[in-house]
Amino acid sequence: MSSEQQASSIFPRTDWAELGKAAEGDEARLDRLIRLYWAPLKIFLVATFPMLRDEAEVVLQEFAEDKILKKGWLQRADRSRGQFRHFLKTSLRNFVLDRLNRADVKHAPVSLELLEAELPGEEAASEEFDLTWVRTVLAETLRRMETDCKDSAGDQPRRSYIWEMFRIRLLVPIFDGVSPVPYEQLIERFGLRSPTDASNMLLSAKRIFKMHLNNVIKEYAGQDAATAMEVQALEDLVSRIAKRG
């Protein structure tokens, strides 16, 4: 992990030391993953346990330190045991129930049975978590794609055009609900020499987007087959919610 990453880590360095023999790659990976997916975790936590709204950050911090950073947690999140996303949700839910249970024993403000009975909204919370997860994945994908395209400008000047073409032709219509920039304007704007040139540029943009999307997902889903399954799962999820309106 770089010094910059250490400085921006949400976890104290000592927590990483507790990982013992955990591979160096796993430290950086976990740190990056948890920082990246903090928002969906918080949404799930607050939606599932509304009474913890005010202490959500603290609970999540404890969850990260007591569970995620413990040796072996990442291995238990292996693909063979289910999707990483689901494993994370289940871990958080169980962690909070356990925490409340311990508090219950000490102070008995409310019974654990009652708390568990008060989780009818868990399905909705789970869906909101998944949707925020998709948003996080896509936002990170776009951020990386933009950086990638713009950073390459020196070596490949046309690569910076690829991001711009992708943005005005595909992103703006999706986000703003407007018609795409007409083909003739694209020719002028990007100095396109032929329809093949235009199509290749747009296809390149789509491929770069897809590559970064796969990379972002692969960082938590694992090997290629699991990544492909997770991409499909996320696509199915948003389609299902979109159809429901």
Add this chain to the structure above:
Amino acid sequence: MSEPDSSAAVFKSSAKRLAALMETGSEHARLWGPDELAAIFRHQMSAPVLVDLGGFDPGTAVRLKTLSEAQGLLLKSFSDLFHHPSPPIELLKLTKEFAKANMDHPESGLPTDIVSVLYYTSIAAALVRLDTRISQLKDADLRRGLLWAKDQAWIDEETKALLLKAIEKIPQANN
């Protein structure tokens, strides 16, 4: 959406828009709308022949350059090629191959209708300008293809006239 807001916009987007964004990664999704075919065809006809056909092997690319500059023809665009009174047959054949390769290529970003018209127009130009058949298609199939191309609303009048002349050169009796 201003330029720096693409990631932020994701967090404000509905599931429907997220689904559309995820679909963006699919290479099979159509790149261009049907209402853009006229503009794309105009661009195709005015595009430098060397740009599109230059994608063939280096030897062919050199040959192309020679051909397009030979005899003072100065064939800069596909329109120049198709409407020249005596276009080099090799260039017409290469254009046909380029179109066919794109028609058959599942990941070609060019609209199938555009490359299909390019395909039939190269055959028509050889037929009309050079009285030469560069296609193995049967008369009936070729006639059907030329008629289809001629009927596309987005092609220019000059190309339409060329396609019509080609159709007239195909014997009806053989249909």
